[in-house]
Amino acid sequence: MSVLIVGAGSAGSVLAERLSADPGCEVTVVEAGPGLSDSRVRDQISDGLRLPIGAASSVVRRYDTALTEEPRRHARIMRGVVVGGSGAVNGGYFCRALPADVDGWGMDGWSWDDVLPHFRAIETDLDFATPVHGDTGPITVRRVAEFDGATASFVDAARTAGFGWVEDLNGATAEHAVPAGIGAVPLNIDRGTRVGPGGAFLQPALGRANLTVLTDTRVLRLTFAAGRVTGVLCVGPDGPVTVGADRIVLCAGAIATAQLLMVSGVGPPPVLRAAGVPVEIDLPVGVDTIDHPEWVLPVSWAPTHGVPPLEAVLTTDDGVEIRPYTVGFEAMMTGRRDDPTDQPHLGVTLMRPLSRGRVTICSADPDADPVIEHRYDSAPADVALLREGAQLASELAGATVQSEPSWATSQHLCGTAKMGAVVDERCRVYGVENLWVVDGSILPDIPSRGPHATIVMAGHRAAEFVSSSAGA
Numbered sequence: 088m089s090v091l092i093v094g095a096g097s098a099g100s101v102l103a104e105r106l107s108a109d110p111g112c113e114v115t116v117v118e119a120g121p122g123l124s125d126s127r128v129r130d131q132i133s134d135g136l137r138l139p140i141g142a143a144s145s146v147v148r149r150y151d152t153a154l155t156e157e158p159r160r161h162a163r164i165m166r167g168v169v170v171g172g173s174g175a176v177n178g179g180y181f182c183r184a185l186p187a188d189v190d191g192w193g194m195d196g197w198s199w200d201d202v203l204p205h206f207r208a209i210e211t212d213l214d215f216a217t218p219v220h221g222d223t224g225p226i227t228v229r230r231v232a233e234f235d236g237a238t239a240s241f242v243d244a245a246r247t248a249g250f251g252w253v254e255d256l257n258g259a260t261a262e263h264a265v266p267a268g269i270g271a272v273p274l275n276i277d278r279g280t281r282v283g284p285g286g287a288f289l290q291p292a293l294g295r296a297n298l299t300v301l302t303d304t305r306v307l308r309l310t311f312a313a314g315r316v317t318g319v320l321c322v323g324p325d326g327p328v329t330v331g332a333d334r335i336v337l338c339a340g341a342i343a344t345a346q347l348l349m350v351s352g353v354g355p356p357p358v359l360r361a362a363g364v365p366v367e368i369d370l371p372v373g374v375d376t377i378d379h380p381e382w383v384l385p386v387s388w389a390p391t392h393g394v395p396p397l398e399a400v401l402t403t404d405d406g407v408e409i410r411p412y413t414v415g416f417e418a419m420m421t422g423r424r425d426d427p428t429d430q431p432h433l434g435v436t437l438m439r440p441l442s443r444g445r446v447t448i449c450s451a452d453p454d455a456d457p458v459i460e461h462r463y464d465s466a467p468a469d470v471a472l473l474r475e476g477a478q479l480a481s482e483l484a485g486a487t488v489q490s491e492p493s494w495a496t497s498q499h500l501c502g503t504a505k506m507g508a509v510v511d512e513r514c515r516v517y518g519v520e521n522l523w524v525v526d527g528s529i530l531p532d533i534p535s536r537g538p539h540a541t542i543v544m545a546g547h548r549a550a551e552f553v554s555s556s557a558g559a
Contacts, residue, residue, distance in 0.1 A: 096172020
């Protein structure tokens with residue numbers, strides 16, 4: 088059996104390692120970005136104390152989006168384009184989805200009891216040795232034990248306001264929910280080094296004879312024949328090439344996977360026809376997407392040096408997460424701390440939003456950017472809850488708040504190819520043979536925590552679906 092994986096991101100890296108552990112499975116991974124052998128790449132993605140997404144970054148792709156509609160507020164979002172994907176450039180936040188999130192999906196094979204073994208298998212938790220935590224997985228997870236600067240100020244303010252301390256944000260079970268309160272963020276950052284899926288899973292497997300990784304190779308579109316996907320058209324360092332396999336899995340991330348499906352003719356017919364793309368399969372790709380809306384308040388608390396961008400969060404009963412970012416945005420990206428106007432800030436985030444967005448295409452050209460609209464203001468209840476959360480954050484920060492809150496995004500876009508709508512519970516695309524999707528696209532709803540750990544889990548969980556003979 089041969090498997091072609093499009094994208095070596097958080098899910099694709101795990102899936103490739105899992106599948107290639109079987110010597111009888113030939114695995115080829117096509118990745119648009121560079122590999123990890125280049126020292127400049129490795130230096131950018133290994134430093135867990137900053138986000139390598141600034142203007143000088145060579146490992147991200149930038150997309151324009153409209154956060155709101157009335158008025159239309161524009162922003163730029165980033166996705167990792169490198170072995171490891173966005174998991175190689177994010178802040179290291181590795182909180183799991185909650186049991187209620189997963190059980191709420193209502194998907195066969197994806198209950199909390201189904202996914203917990205995979206959450207455990209991907210990690211080694213260095214702080215907790217309980218039945219819900221893993222101790223042999225490739226990704227190390229640990230928490231900051233002592234806070235200073237902005238984080239300490241926020242934690243003290245939250246505790247003074249009566250919020251309890253949450254020992255383990257990843258400690259939920261089906262019987263016992265994690266309570267609201269303030270707690271240290273589980274981080275896949277070990278002594279300052281980001282331990283992402285690309286380095287933890289895929290890199291150690293590169294010596295396998297049955298695993299091939301084609302880096303700096305962009306997939307342009309899928310090829311179809313008689314109701315099957317036969318391969319992908321690519322452009323690599325040596326020019327155009329077509330790569331085929333018995334089974335093809337899209338792991339390019341919620342934006343790139345949706346765009347690839349649509350330019351290949353899989354998506355809503357009105358969108359495809361308007362873009363000049365012949366319709367192969369009518370499916371709701373890019374419809375009702377979801378992200379975590381965020382309002383940002385700059386504060387004058389002291390920045391924290393030599394630590395990750397986020398060390399602790401406050402969660403409330405109504406689904407708000409308040410994040411005390413340790414430094415300003417520019418310092419997060421560059422590591423510099425010499426700009427007095429670049430200050431720490433509080434992020435007020437809705438973790439169970441009602442608003443839904445969309446991703447569409449306006450051209451059949453795979454190099455043309457997709458159209459991304461978050462539509463964060465489409466649900467009045469969300470705006471009201473953000474306002475209440477910002478008021479709470481302002482009360483906690485007091486006179487240190489520097490300005491009114493501004494709209495932002497957590498950059499957690501997912502659900503562009505949902506299970507139950509675009510793919511089945513085994514991640515197979517409806518209406519076509521030989522095609523799976525395994526990345527943040529498939530999440531039926533966004534988790535009540537940042538989705539990275541859940542996407543890594545999904546890559547681990549889906550390996551058995553792709554490899555099983557019943558899945559063909």
